[in-house]
Amino acid sequence: MSLAQTDCKPAATGAQGRRINMIEAINEALEIMLARDPDVIVMGEDVGYFGGVFRCTAGLQEKFGKSRVFDTPISECGIVAVAVGMGAYGLRPVPEIQFADYIYPGLDQLISEAARLRYRSAGEFIAPMTVRSPFGGGIFGGQTHSQSPEAIFTHVAGLKTVIPATPHDAKGLLIAAIEDNDPVIFFEPKRIYNGPFNGYYDRPAQAWKNHPDSAVPEGYYKIPLGQARKVTEGEALTVLAYGTMVHVAEAVCREKSVDAEILDLRTLVPLDIAAIEASVEKTGRCLIVHEATRTSGFGAELSALVTERCFYHLEAPVERVTGFDTPYPHSLEWAYFPGPVRIGEALDKILQD
Amino acid sequence: MAEGPNSARGTGSNKPGLSLHVPEPKFRPGDAVDFGHVDIGAPGQLSRPDETCHPRELHEHAYGLVRVLGDDDRAHGPWDPKLDADTLRTMLANMALTRAFDERMFRGQRQGKTSFYMKCTGEEATSISAAMALAADDMVFPSYRQQGILIARGYPLIEMINQIYSNKGDKLKGRQLPIMYSSREKSFFTISGNLATQTPQAVGWAMASAIRGDSRIAATWVGEGSTAEGDFHSACTFATVYNAPVILNVVNNQWAISSFSGFAGSERTTFAARALGYGLAGLRVDGNDALACYAAERWAANRARANAGPTLIEFFTYRAEGHSTSDDPSGYRSAQERSEWPLGDPVNRLKNHLIALGEWDEDRQAEMDREAAERVRATTKEAEANGILGHGLHHPFRTMFEDVFEELPWHLKEQAEQAIKERQIKWPGSLDQ
Numbered sequence: 089m090s091l092a093q094t095d096c097k098p099a100a101t102g103a104q105g106r107r108i109n110m111i112e113a114i115n116e117a118l119e120i121m122l123a124r125d126p127d128v129i130v131m132g133e134d135v136g137y138f139g140g141v142f143r144c145t146a147g148l149q150e151k152f153g154k155s156r157v158f159d160t161p162i163s164e165c166g167i168v169a170v171a172v173g174m175g176a177y178g179l180r181p182v183p184e185i186q187f188a189d190y191i192y193p194g195l196d197q198l199i200s201e202a203a204r205l206r207y208r209s210a211g212e213f214i215a216p217m218t219v220r221s222p223f224g225g226g227i228f229g230g231q232t233h234s235q236s237p238e239a240i241f242t243h244v245a246g247l248k249t250v251i252p253a254t255p256h257d258a259k260g261l262l263i264a265a266i267e268d269n270d271p272v273i274f275f276e277p278k279r280i281y282n283g284p285f286n287g288y289y290d291r292p293a294q295a296w297k298n299h300p301d302s303a304v305p306e307g308y309y310k311i312p313l314g315q316a317r318k319v320t321e322g323e324a325l326t327v328l329a330y331g332t333m334v335h336v337a338e339a340v341c342r343e344k345s346v347d348a349e350i351l352d353l354r355t356l357v358p359l360d361i362a363a364i365e366a367s368v369e370k371t372g373r374c375l376i377v378h379e380a381t382r383t384s385g386f387g388a389e390l391s392a393l394v395t396e397r398c399f400y401h402l403e404a405p406v407e408r409v410t411g412f413d414t415p416y417p418h419s420l421e422w423a424y425f426p427g428p429v430r431i432g433e434a435l436d437k438i439l440q441d
Numbered sequence: 442m443a444e445g446p447n448s449a450r451g452t453g454s455n456k457p458g459l460s461l462h463v464p465e466p467k468f469r470p471g472d473a474v475d476f477g478h479v480d481i482g483a484p485g486q487l488s489r490p491d492e493t494c495h496p497r498e499l500h501e502h503a504y505g506l507v508r509v510l511g512d513d514d515r516a517h518g519p520w521d522p523k524l525d526a527d528t529l530r531t532m533l534a535n536m537a538l539t540r541a542f543d544e545r546m547f548r549g550q551r552q553g554k555t556s557f558y559m560k561c562t563g564e565e566a567t568s569i570s571a572a573m574a575l576a577a578d579d580m581v582f583p584s585y586r587q588q589g590i591l592i593a594r595g596y597p598l599i600e601m602i603n604q605i606y607s608n609k610g611d612k613l614k615g616r617q618l619p620i621m622y623s624s625r626e627k628s629f630f631t632i633s634g635n636l637a638t639q640t641p642q643a644v645g646w647a648m649a650s651a652i653r654g655d656s657r658i659a660a661t662w663v664g665e666g667s668t669a670e671g672d673f674h675s676a677c678t679f680a681t682v683y684n685a686p687v688i689l690n691v692v693n694n695q696w697a698i699s700s701f702s703g704f705a706g707s708e709r710t711t712f713a714a715r716a717l718g719y720g721l722a723g724l725r726v727d728g729n730d731a732l733a734c735y736a737a738e739r740w741a742a743n744r745a746r747a748n749a750g751p752t753l754i755e756f757f758t759y760r761a762e763g764h765s766t767s768d769d770p771s772g773y774r775s776a777q778e779r780s781e782w783p784l785g786d787p788v789n790r791l792k793n794h795l796i797a798l799g800e801w802d803e804d805r806q807a808e809m810d811r812e813a814a815e816r817v818r819a820t821t822k823e824a825e826a827n828g829i830l831g832h833g834l835h836h837p838f839r840t841m842f843e844d845v846f847e848e849l850p851w852h853l854k855e856q857a858e859q860a861i862k863e864r865q866i867k868w869p870g871s872l873d874q
Contacts, residue, residue, distance in 0.1 A: 129652060155651075155652045156652070160679075161675075161678050161679060161682055163674075163675045163678060163679070165641070165671055165672055165675045166641050166644075166672075166675030166676070166678060166679045169638065169640075169641030169642050169644070169645060169672060169675055169676070169679075170641055170642070170644055170645025170648055170679055171645060172642045172645060173582075173641070173642035173643060173644060173645025173646035173647070173648070173649065173659070174645045174646065174648065174649040174652075176580070176630060176642065176645075176646055177580070177645075177646045177649035177650060177653075178649070179649045179652070179653075181645075193671070196635065196638065196672075197638060197641075197642075197672075200633065200635045200638060201633060201635070201638050201642070205631060206844045206845070206846075206847070207616060207844045207845055208613065208616055208617050208621070208623070208631055208633075209613065209623040209625075209631035210612060210613045210614050210616065210623070210844055211844050212623050212624070212625040212631060213623065213625065213630065213631050214847075245845050246845050246846065248846070268847075269847045270846050270847055314850070357850075358846075358850035358851065358852070359851075359852070361851055361852075362851075
């Protein structure tokens with residue numbers, strides 16, 4: 089852990105306090121909201137007695153009972169659909185889709201139903217649900233446990249998409265998402281459930297306890313949706329990232345001594361465009377990093393927005409570092425993953441003149 | 442033998458060639474229609490088990506047909522709901538009003554006042570009688586042909602017409618295709634237009650009601666054709682798993698646009714029989730028999746309210762008109778089907794029953810029909826003052842961007858400004874914002 093130790097800034101808050109990982113942070117957010125709001129219910133495959141395959145719901149059924157926290161049939165369509173119905177009743181469901189790769193059977197219920205209820209009923213019915221789902225690769229999950237489908241959801245009018253990058257944010261953002269009256273897709277980067285990841289898969293894994301953002305306040309707090317987090321202040325370029333890639337980008341910039349201003353977007357819709365514009369206008373250069381496939385990925389939207397809105401401040405073309413346009417390969421996972429080499433190349437290119 | 446099956450042997454193979462079965466309806470345009478092959482049983486034939494019974498006791502009810510009204514216009518057997526004459530007259534009035542409404546709105550579409558309409562002619566009992574068997578605050582998740590529920594629940598006709606015209610009086614702000622109503626006040630869920638999505642949503646609502654220890658139940662309607670959607674399977678599974686207080690009504694009107702019910706599997710089973718495999722109570726009901734529809738829905742409501750479980754009801758009926766104003770059924774089915782339908786017309790049958798009871802007569806019926814038509818005509822005029830589709834009297838432009846989210850995010854604010862700017866370019870000086 090010595091490597092990680094030196095990587096860390098001193099914790100801004102709670103330096104003396106407890107340190108928790110992202111799973112514990114999510115579990116705490118769920119526990120707090122189940123306790124605060126009788127309308128909140130948690131459901132999904134294996135989330136009840138067992139506590140979830142990643143343990144995010146551990147202990148919740150025992151504490152809140154089987155009618156508040158329960159297992160569901162293996163039916164993502166059904167899980168999302170009954171959440172829509174529960175929302176219409178007045179509950180505030182927090183369904184879990186066990187892996188984002190399995191969310192597709194629920195897409196019609198998300199896209200045609202949850203996302204449009206408020207609009208089509210002129211506000212008579214809403215879908216105040218938060219769909220939690222682990223996403224992203226780097227865990228040797230193969231093509232069915234590694235995908236990053238966020239752009240499918242950001243393309244849909246009426247859905248919010250939130251992706252935390254730290255335990256502190258995971259808790260505050262999840263509480264905000266649950267309290268939000270619109271449907272929220274809450275993607276949890278499973279590679280960093282247990283510790284931040286710098287992209288060097290061949291080095292020892294890090295633990296959250298050495299990262300300042302694992303200092304998570306006890307009790308209720310929320311982080312407003314739509315606000316990016318400035319990870320590092322810098323002058324040379326702006327890096328836009330979210331989820332796991334925040335940590336990878338940060339590690340590569342540090343390693344290359346690049347004075348980067350890294351923005352953790354935290355919410356893709358609604359996007360913190362003001363923070364992006366302010367940063368790019370200052371640095372004049374912009375690198376976008378995501379793990380998802382490239383074509384029509386969210387990076388394309390970011391690139392277009394930066395080009396449209398900051399063109400006369402740009403000193404170099406906007407660059408994108410992404411996963412390749414292939415299914416997520418099992419054995420060649422690290423060749424696919426947009427790691428330090430790919431990010432380093434892009435940094436060199438964007439900073440060359 | 443040791444080599445196993447080999448389908449690539451080609452010439453010389455002695456295996457019979459496989460053939461694909463593609464269902465084909467019995468009658469096509471011009472064909473003489475004889476529904477003799479349809480087994481409709483007899484009124485009063487089936488027992489009425491206790492509402493808390495195990496689904497396995499309903500085998501006959503899932504394959505047979507629950508019927509009450511006989512050819513003698515009398516009620517028969519244990520499913521007779523024994524409704525008083527006032528209730529029967531109210532039911533008949535709701536059906537007459539629905540039919541008058543359908544006639545007028547269909548004509549309005551043909552006159553260019555709106556883009557689209559769907560009648561429920563011949564299926565009135567499946568929504569009106571069923572709705573009357575529920576409590577007014579039981580939540581309904583309709584498909585698109587259940588306008589009878591709104592009428593039975595006393596929803597103002599003018600709200601329906603405003604919605605159909607997408608005018609400035611439309612509560613839904615002109616966002617939805619005509620007839621995709623929504624009324625939280627009448628416990629009527631917003632109609633999707635995507636098929637069968639409402640089915641598992643109703644189960645979710647019912648689960649929520651059970652989680653809360655409420656006493657309200659949910660009921661949903663879906664066409665037989667869209668039972669083929671995966672959502673229907675999800676609904677049946679979740680309903681059974683959580684013993685949800687919900688009624689899944691399948692309106693088997695024989696036709697899904699031009700595809701007959703065989704394309705949803707009716708050649709080899711009934712839709713009610715699907716219930717049995719899931720462990721749901723299943724009832725197959727004469728959907729043109731208002732008393733049977735009421736009785737079955739009430740049985741299922743009692744069952745759900747007693748925490749005894751969900752029920753799947755198949756209303757066996759006939760879509761007497763086209764799928765919608767965009768459809769011409771003379772292109773794919775025999776026109777004789779409507780007149781030959783062995784279970785008659787639901788309005789006539791209920792009317793004749795009341796007459797047989799000495800509680801109604803043809804003159805009163807004619808007067809009621811005339812009043813219904815006049816009420817619809819007057820309300821239509823009233824609604825037209827709010828505008829008809831495409832004639833400018835719509836909601837302000839900015840409302841296009843509202844309700845996508847609870848609050849308007851920056852990108853929608855920018856797009857709203859763009860829309861208003863385009864408006865000013867096209868109609869300089871327009872005050873429409």
